[in-house]
Amino acid sequence: MTQATHQLMRDALGRLVFVDAKGASHIGVHPVRAFPITSPSAGIGIMDQSGKEVFWYPDVAVIPNNELQLIEEELAAREFMPVIERITKVSTFATPSIWDIETDRGPTRIRLRGEEDIRRISGNTLLIADSNGLQFLIKDSTALDKVSKKLLDRFR
Incomplete structure (x- = not known):
């Protein structure tokens, strides 16, 4: 039985919280696409409030659905680029x-x-x-x- 090495969730205030493999909570994280225009599904970093990467998803396809939904909600609020x-x-x-x-x-x-x-x-x-x-x-x-x-x- 495999155990999750991390967890992404929202706290009571609606902030994203990332709990890493060591159990440390990073409150107020935000996702950032590696290549938002040319390859939006190529990779997403989870950044803490100081801009330090706390986790890296190499491909959107490997992100569990519950985490992907949180990430997409957050990106939709942050990314505004009309075509x-x-x-x-x-x-x-x-x-x-x-x-x-x-x-x-x-x-x-x-x-x-x-x-x-x-x-x-x-x-x-x-x-x-x-x-x-x-x-x-x-x-x-x-x-x-x-x-x-x-x-x-x-x-x-």
Whole structure:
């Protein structure tokens, strides 16, 4: 009979608690993806409040369901990265400019300070930072519609 070497749970205040193999409790831990954009299931670290890793899951597939549910709840609260599906309008082709976009979370308007706020992550994946510091993702710039591609190409 195998015994669990660790345990992940919530305390009465709703904080995540990680109990390690030695029985030490780490209160207020949070999960962090190793590669949140390019490979979100590749690995998740459990970090304590000072940023020190207390446990490493090499693959999401090996995480027990009850722990995975807690991790996903916590990540959903921490990770906010809307995916841009369409660029409908830009105010000007010079920066700064205002962009009207449609995301997986609905339509919105962002302000692009400069062309350097559009970063290629890998392949055709782009990360766009608006003037408020929010990050927007374009998973595959080649999959955008014709109008969106034309508008985006003016800034790259």
